[in-house]
Amino acid sequence: MVAQDQALSARKDLFSRALAADPQRLHYAAHSHHLWPDATFEAQLQAWQDAAVLADRKWARVMGEVYPAAQARVARELSLPSADSVVFAPNTHALLVALMSAFPRRPLRVLATDGEFHSFRRQAQRWAEAGEIELTLVAAEDPDFAERFTQVARSGVFDLVFVSHVFFKSGVVFDEAWRLAELTRPEGPWLVVDGYHGFRAVPTDLAAVADRLFYLAGGYKYAMAGEGAAFLHAPPGFGPRPVVSGWYAEFADLEGVAGAVGYRRDAGRFLGATFDPSGLYRFVAAARMLDENGLSTPVVSAHVAALQGQLLSEMRSGRAGRLAEATLLNPPGDRPAARFLAFRHPEAAAWSRALAERHVLTDVRDDVLRIGFGLYHDAGDVDRLCAACRSGL
Incomplete structure (x- = not known):
């Protein structure tokens, strides 16, 4: 009722x-392109106003206020222990490429399904053609998919397991994904969960597994923020030195061998370079709107x-x-x-x-x-x- x-x-x-x-x-x-709430209109105007008033100094506000606020919203929604494990990028493809570059083995042995979204499907197919990965796919719509995928993942022959929480085509929810976190180690295997069709759609609590899996999602769908606000939850100790690395990853507390390229200790190790911050303004505004209205x-x-x-x-x-x-x-x-x-x-x-x-x-x-x-x-x-x-x- x-x-x-x-x-x-x-x-x-x-x-x-x-x-x-x-x-x-x-x-x-x-589920494809969520209509934008009115709150995002005001946020878009604020992004422009900050750029006009602050000019070069706008980045102090973006990275010092807006970006941490967006991290905090993700951490709260997913029950993450720390907002520092969240990194943003213009799209999930950029985060996927950086993430995959952080695993030292080549070719990378990857397990996935034939039902993954195109940002992974196309890139994985091309990596396989180029010999960068060895790709094994499990049929996502098989009646015994959950049992079959879990069994194959537990075989111990993969470096990385990639799977959706909610499959974009069928809408099937794969809650068993979280159980695979028990397999992961910093040296491999890694578990990457595509949460784009689950974030702010299916209640998701990662508190018990946040230290053992990657979670990939963004603002385009149920977060109601539009494009430009994709994010990755990256567990500490997993992939400390991505090969694909932008200069924003040099900011803050760095670690590394003297004379070598340094990396941030938190999820910022996966940061790229200069980006349009307006998506983060909208992301924070939409999340605030939901909270203020008890939604x-x-x-x-x-x-x-x-x-x-x-x-x-x-x-x-x-x-x-x-x-x-x-x-x-x-x-x-x-x-x-x-x-x-x-x-x-x-x-x-x-x-x-x-x-x-x-x-x-x-x-x-x-x-x-x-x-x-x-x-x-x-x-x-x-x-x-x-x-x-x-x-x-």
Whole structure:
């Protein structure tokens, strides 16, 4: 009952600018590009104002105030022991490249799945072609995936294990990932968890494993901050000297052999170089907005779960058109669920186009239609979605 009440009180007021920008649009792709809340507009203006007023001195504010505030927000959300284990970059690809460069062995023996997001999929495939890594993939949609992946990871033949917490295509949640942390050592193997579709979507507590795994995510999706605020949690002692290293990694407390390249002792060892800081302003502002309004991850998840339940009920009653013909890959249950529902159907791409013609924005991955929910949706929006499905699919 609590979840249903929350579903009937969407916080559209927090997204008034984005919603007013296209009043006809029904945005059901929050899992892909989340609409920006009004708080980020003010943050963007503040970033410009700081650059205008402070000029060269703006970096003292960015690195002395905004950056630590963003680190603290991540640490709080993930229950990390220290905010110093968090490093930001413009995108997760930059962090992935730096992270992989820190492992001394080549070729690097990597275990992953065939369901990883493109920032890893493409780069890993190219590294494999170049002989930089030996890549082993486990099928992410196999019925016995969790057992199979865990078994292969425990074989002891890999230097690095990379896996998603929530798979971007299917929405399946792989909570067993945290158990693999018991395998890790600074000398290898390492565990890297892609948390982008889980951060601020599925409650995540890393307190017990933060010293044994890497966690990669960012602000583009459920953190509601847009691009430019990707981050990595890097456990102390793992990868102290990345080969790919920007000059920002020279700041603060350095360690290293005299005359050699020095590195920061904290996660800043993975820092790159000059970046656009406006994403961090937005990241902090969006997180502050959620906190000030009591919108914790469990609260927002309950709101979304109620809306998902409403859609599925409408489908069972025949009021969502042909959507009921699709196979739901991630049906909600007792465990934490993704913020989107993934529907497999041969006509998924055509359905997405048909919905777009009716001003309903979804997205499609191969033959999977993804319908995502957020704080700016209410029960009436689900009714509009079902009406569009009835008339368009």
